[in-house]
Amino acid sequence: MRTDLCGIELEHPVINASGTWDAIAALRTFGDEVLTRFPFAAFVSKTITLEPRQGNPPPRLWETPAGLINSIGLPNKGLAGYLEHDLPVLARLPVPLIVNVMGFTREEVATLVAAVAERDEVAGLELNVSCPNVESGLIMGADPSETAALVERVRPLTSKPLVVKLTPNATDPPAVARAAQDAGADAVSLINTLRGMALHPGTGEPWLGAGTGGVSGPAIRAIALAQVAQVSQSVSIPVIGMGGVESGADAHALMAAGAAAVAVGTASFRDPRAGARIRVELEELARKERVSAGA
């Protein structure tokens, strides 16, 4: 199932969701098999910001029925640290690299996009305008005109594919997707996590160090599918669907709803090679479909 994702050649349509797979830590844990048996068709790196960030105070995780709330808070080495330390390692991966960036102002995003896009190792960029853990993420991605202004600002800086990652915590994701498309985005990806919260069972205080976090996993799958279907009907650029994908059937459903590619997030926490399994299951479903269509 070779897939052309707005110019990025993928061997199959299953990639990782940003922030849910750290290839460098995986190399330490699993060794070089990570390179020879990489489970995704592209690697999307965790969101980077201009300055280094420590992320949110722990606890950062809370398990919900069929899901997870995280308040990681985008820890990262910052642009310079990423380019110097991480990029050379990630360049060893056998798949295209998509770098996810987030800025607190349009100019910050512009700086990030310009600096990242000029590196040959980078196949494409994803703009995180949707992280519910950081104030500005919510604002940019929930509003069509904010999104348009951002994409217009950074679009001239690179000819590499620009993916805009939408937030589900919005009244009208299709409107935001259209705004991104009209401003020159090459693809949109969705859904990011839904704003969620849990209380400490004993004290009644917020459990997460940051107070609230984002919900992911099977619990949000039906919501993701609805938004992916709606957005796919509203734009002509490719859609990367994600949210609770655990099986080839889930990936297949997102693609039936219009997604060109599918990202696996939380499912990787249960199995680092969930992406590879999902790819096999997906291709088997597609094969069966071709057979039953008499092709």
Place this chain on the structure above:
Amino acid sequence: MRTDLCGIELEHPVINASGTWDAIAALRTFGDEVLTRFPFAAFVSKTITLEPRQGNPPPRLWETPAGLINSIGLPNKGLAGYLEHDLPVLARLPVPLIVNVMGFTREEVATLVAAVAERDEVAGLELNVSCPNVESGLIMGADPSETAALVERVRPLTSKPLVVKLTPNATDPPAVARAAQDAGADAVSLINTLRGMALHPGTGEPWLGAGTGGVSGPAIRAIALAQVAQVSQSVSIPVIGMGGVESGADAHALMAAGAAAVAVGTASFRDPRAGARIRVELEELARKERVSAGA
């Protein structure tokens, strides 16, 4: 735990969520024990509209991980049918009656509010501005000024408590809640279901007769808690919290987050008396809390 919900006296803070408990069908199924052992402190009836509605074509249900998608589509007898057939039966219930109404225009809502509020059997009204199955529901409740205009229109029609039920499919539920409060609402309730979708495993076509539906149950609990906490911090009128409540601990968490009362929806489908169990568990938690606070 006697509770004063904007003037409605409740024996305890656990009520039902609109559309998830049919007292009349329960009387047929379980007999008069429904009256003597009613599981809720108030009865909120299913949304009624001006005209009778058949609701959406089946299938109307899809089970998700730890949740449910429904596309019921607000079947009801219409205002006249409700007042003539249902209200006299519901008047037999041993608890205050809150009638949930929805209209496709402000004037329709006004007609509904005026006609329902004048009935002595009715203790309060809930305005459904949030049903994701019916176009206008989304629009009214997702936009602060739409909500304000609606509440301003109907507020003068009655002095009975008016509850506005918010939709979670919105960028800024607290802003909508504030708008409702400023326009004279006596309380807000949240969350309604989140827009969701499922595909037929065989055909890849939408499973639900209506295409999409609303997600409820434990899967949405963390999202509900976050929104209830946020809204509670934004308004001074009482908040009725709901979304995935299955236990006294869940109810307790919503109240710790600021809810004055808690509604049980999908959990009743597993156990018609879930509300009564949750009430007992909640009161036990509150008692323990008082003890450990040394009171």
Place this chain on the structure above:
Amino acid sequence: MNRTVAPFDRRLSTVTGAEAIGAYRLLRCSDEGPEPRPGQFYMLAAAERWGGGQDERPYLPRAFSYLRRSGGELEFLLEDVGPGTRRLSELRPGDGLWLLGPLGSGFAAPRDGREPLLVGGGIGIVPLLPLHTSLSPPAEVLLGFRDAGHAAAAALFDGATVCTDDGSEGQHGLVTELLDEHLDDHVEVYACGPPAMLEAVRLMTGERDVPAQLALESGMACGFGACFGCVVPTREGYVRVCVDGPVLEARDLEAVPAH
């Protein structure tokens, strides 16, 4: 009335027996509840680990017609088709089982002295068994199954005529073909089975103007009229299978929905 009013409580029962009957599974449990009427059903859920199966389900309880009731015990017959029926099929004596019911409205007596003719397909034979044992003199019973493995359950009925899709047991063919042979103006049909079979029964009996009571299935969330999820189309609009059915008059139905 074809309805026994249910205790207003989900009750915890104990599994007292579990065995295979051909391709199906028989589940027996203790029950102090009232005597159900043939055609009524219960909502069941395992007390432990209801969930965590395929795709993290089941979450909601599942509907099952009762098969037999005697001596403080209830029996169900299950076909494993998904995570809920799988979990219930794994229950062993001593395990806990949540029980709500009896629910819905069962079969009515035949009108005008008509002879009852019972027609069952697959797992749809279940509600016909208590009806069968309640009738005297015994009624004619026609049962259709996929194959011999499933047809093993026909032994629960005395003197049933059996057919299978593949001819591996009894006659070769569909139960609706048997019905066609037996249908005359003196009978009242009582049928339960897959949607396509019931739709055929509805059309056949409609054409011949023979009354038919169909025990329907439908995806349910609650089983007691709370969710409005289980509707089927009738000439008077949608009705809830769980409170207005599961037994409905064929002539009232617009169609037997495919799911």
Place this chain on the structure above:
Amino acid sequence: MNRTVAPFDRRLSTVTGAEAIGAYRLLRCSDEGPEPRPGQFYMLAAAERWGGGQDERPYLPRAFSYLRRSGGELEFLLEDVGPGTRRLSELRPGDGLWLLGPLGSGFAAPRDGREPLLVGGGIGIVPLLPLHTSLSPPAEVLLGFRDAGHAAAAALFDGATVCTDDGSEGQHGLVTELLDEHLDDHVEVYACGPPAMLEAVRLMTGERDVPAQLALESGMACGFGACFGCVVPTREGYVRVCVDGPVLEARDLEAVPAH
């Protein structure tokens, strides 16, 4: 390196033994994986019905230090504290178990010829056992438990000094009191236990300038560095317990977080 690289696959293992050890549960399973280093851990999940427990959980796998490893078998010791450990405690021989690991970085050899001093509290004794058996001559071992029921697990160690909070077994008191008696300038401390105990060990060893390696716990989602959820504060910022630990130098830590 105190790290064995893990196979890049979650693997399905079979439970070969399950028994109570006092208040804890011993779980034995087959494993073809490489030899782990003392202090490393595995992510475990039951192959069937992982989920559907209390509050519809567990959903994610759970982290467990290995207790023993020999002859193609791995052993774990579990304390039932919630839905995940409960489900694992119910596993029986023949059941399937998902296994990922060995993960993280284990204990390092003592520096400068120091004598290892092992200090364990409650279920925190687990990673100390493989360390203990790897040391020769045998190290001093101090173990603290709530009560005699839990202290039964001390029998896994040869010649450990035991204390209990309630005095029902061994000495009456906290293991940190034992440590206080044994702490001198020639030892290197290896500790694992509840956060409050580890925090006390960190402070005590810090004051006396004795090196200490602490095996930490932390809420984890993935166990292989993917989620950034399991961090603890160190003097260099947050580090991930699953890849930079679970064994961390006490002197690097800002604090041992309460959860």
